[in-house]
Amino acid sequence: MRPLIVLHGSWHQPAHFDDVVERLHREGADVTVPDLGGRPIAETTRTVQELVDRAAEPPVVLAHSFGALTASGLQGVSHLIFLAAIVSEPGETAQYWNERLKEETGREPDQVPLTFDDAGLTHLDLAAVREAMYADCTDAVAERATALLRPEPATIFDESPEGSAWKDTPSTYIACTEDRALAPELVAHCAARCETTVTWRASHSPYLSRPVELATLVRERL
Secondary structure: OOOEEEEOOOOOOHHHHHHHHHHHHHOOOOEEOOOOOOOOHHHHHHHHHHHHHHOOOOOEEEEEOOHHHHHOOOOOOOEEEEEOOOOOOOOOOHHHHHHHHHHHHOOOOOOOOEEEOOOOEEEEOHHHHHHHHOOOOOHHHHHHHHHHOOOEEHHHHHOOOOOOHHHOOOEEEEEEOOOOOOOHHHHHHHHHOOOEEEEEOOOOOHHHHOHHHHHHHHHHHO
C-alpha cells in the first residue's frame, strides 16, 4: 500500500480521525496526520509537501473540508481524496465562494454560526455543531468530537490554495447529502472538479459516523 497523509479541517485536529487511522494501521497502512491548526495555508502546504517529498513513494492524500486548501497546493501525490471538502484554486477564498453562491442562488449560503474574540480567533457555536457537523454520529462520538474543537484565526476566510493539484492528479470526491456545514451548491461545484464522485448519506463528518466505509474506500486507493 502507498503511504497515506490525512489533512483535517479547520477547528478540528488529528485526534478527530483516530478511529479511521487506527483501522488503517491495523491493516498495515502507513498513515500520517499532521496538525494544521492555526497556521496559514502557505505554511501548512510547505509542511505537508515535505512529508510528500520524504515518502517512499507518492502518497495518497485524504483531505477533509478546509484541509483541501492545503491538499490542492501539493505536488507529487498519487491520489487526492476530498471528503466533504472545499476544492478551490488560487484566489478562491471562502469569501469568494460565499459571493458566488449568493449570486447563483439569491440567498446567503448556510454556515455554522461563529463567534469572534478580541484576539482575532473564530470559535464555532458549540450548540450548533451537533446538527451541522455530527448529526449522524452517536451522542458519545459527537460529544468527544465537539470537545476536541479549537479556535482558528479569522484569516482563514481570506486564504486560498497554493495551487490546483486536482487539475492533474487523480481524485475522488466524497459528497455527503446530509452535510449542513457546506452548501449543496458548493459541494456540487467541488465534486465537478474531481474525476470520480462518491455520494454518501452522511453528515459533514463521515470519518466519525462511517469509519468502516471511509477506511475501505481509502484502502482501495492505496
